[in-house]
Amino acid sequence: MGKTPIIEVENLGKRYRLGSIGLSSLIDEVRVLGRRIGVPCNAPDSSKYLTALEEISFKVEPGEALGIIGQNGAGKSTLLKILSRITEPSAGRAILRGRVSSLLEVGTGFHPDMTGRENIYLNGALCGLTRSEIKESFDSIVHFAHVEKFIDTPVKRYSSGMFVRLAFAVAAHLKPDILIIDEVLAVGDLGFQKKCIEKMQDVTNGGMAILFVSHNMQMIRRLCSRSMLLHKGKVVQTGETGEVISTYIQANEGVGTNLESALFSERRRGTGLARFSSITYCNKDGEPKKNFRLDEPASFQFEIIAKEELSSLRVLIEIKTENEQEKIIVAGHDVTREKVHSGTKLRFRVTLAPHNLMPGSYPIYFWAGTVDHLHFDILDNCLPPLDITGAHLNQAHSCLSQSDSTLTMLV
Missing domain, CATH: 3.40.50.300 (P-loop containing nucleotide triphosphate hydrolases)
Structure with a gap:
């Protein structure tokens, strides 16, 4: 044996009732109890409940x-x-x-x-x-x-x-x-x-x-x-x-190409005058990647839509330790210092080379705003972490300087 x-x-299942507790909620609970013991009762209105867990084994x-x-x-x-x-x-x-x-x-x-x-x-x-x-x-x-x-x-x-x-x-x-x-x-x-x-x-x-x-x-x-x-x-x-x-x-990588799922996340902030419409993790040639080797440059391909006229546009990438307590890579770039008209789509790629990261999964913070730091869009660990693969288990502590990253505008 x-x-x-x-x-x-x-x-295992768990559901929570939405709204205030009153007579109707008591009636619903009586119905649930009745159905459990075999008494024919109408099922309570499912729209009044949030299912937190369902059939966990x-x-x-x-x-x-x-x-x-x-x-x-x-x-x-x-x-x-x-x-x-x-x-x-x-x-x-x-x-x-x-x-x-x-x-x-x-x-x-x-x-x-x-x-x-x-x-x-x-x-x-x-x-x-x-x-x-x-x-x-x-x-x-x-x-x-x-x-x-x-x-x-x-x-x-x-x-x-x-x-x-x-x-x-x-x-x-x-x-x-x-x-x-x-x-x-x-x-x-x-x-x-x-x-x-x-x-x-x-x-x-x-x-x-x-x-x-x-x-x-x-x-x-x-x-x-x-x-x-x-x-x-x-x-x-x-x-x-x-x-x-x-x-x-892999399931989270879809967020990297379509940010609608992060639209109402509590980790997404900013005025909304410009928005990241897509962010794709890729190699230096723009080919999408799931993870990166120790010695392999990591790139991020962006599309940003101006919702209103902008005086300028700057982006910032921060890669943090796995517990989100420290910044270990900071890369900032001016996309343009010129006026951006409403409805304009800007596409560009930022490449980190070398990134000096040891194997692990690193949370990422993306920021878009003006050169004088007006916040348009902030994605604070909304997307999948940057996954570095390799044989070592040490933790990187270096901070990336501006000269270690490059920005390339795309058509």
Whole structure:
């Protein structure tokens, strides 16, 4: 017989009612309950509900780390909240065998007025550990989090980085059977992220199961041998991590040629006097590319439409570290310093050569505005990341100067 899965999820669903709660919502819920127990009732109006998850099924074995990826709004956080018993599912079931520790948001599970020491003992007690068991792990937790000087300070005075370091240390060292982590490690610096990955690799070798949500594809690759891709509340693919990430990147490439899907994104800002109508990742000859080698120049082909008359046009490209905490490449160019008439389409290509980036997936910020920095259109990590492939795993830290990038106007 095979091992019993430590997590079993079957046909899990979650929906939320839109609008205010009143008599009609109560009637709808009674109808739902009646249909569940076999009483003939009309189905409630589906337009009044938002389906966050639909028919989610998967299993996780002891000692396995499962990555969960997808765009914002795909249902990743909702799934983790159900598995953490924070919210109830609307359909299906989830079986978790063992003690669960969750790290979903900065500050989750910590009392702000209690000290770091008191919060460690509080979390341990909530996990069912005795005081002596917590004491055995106490020094390791404090050392891992680097909060020795602040352990008797109320955590409300901690920075977000200190909060996350201590929260992760508590979650990982108190020996849960299942560890659930939702993106919060992005708050930490690169050194701490690397330390967390090494710790998670160590605990999975000891039999702990991990569910890990992140937009950092390099961290997913390093930690998880198997991943699951969600889109609009449904499972698109489950399998080997490299294959799932490739599917995710390819699915997002359509945004690179048609920006209508990003039109109402909260990460898209600006006056709208000019708009990016298309951005394509390509080689220096303009041929579309999915990813780039270490030594290969990366190019971006743009089309911008002037919605009103413009005094000038300038573009800026910023490539950031995988946690979006630092800019590592900045390339800015004046497309034109002359007047641009309303309705004009400007096509051009910017090439970064060399880019000096090590393997990884790098978020990109695109900006269009005037020479004196009036913002027309801002795409802040709306498009797929820049994917660099190769053998090394080091992190690049250099900043690209203006002379390292070129702008070519296109007909």
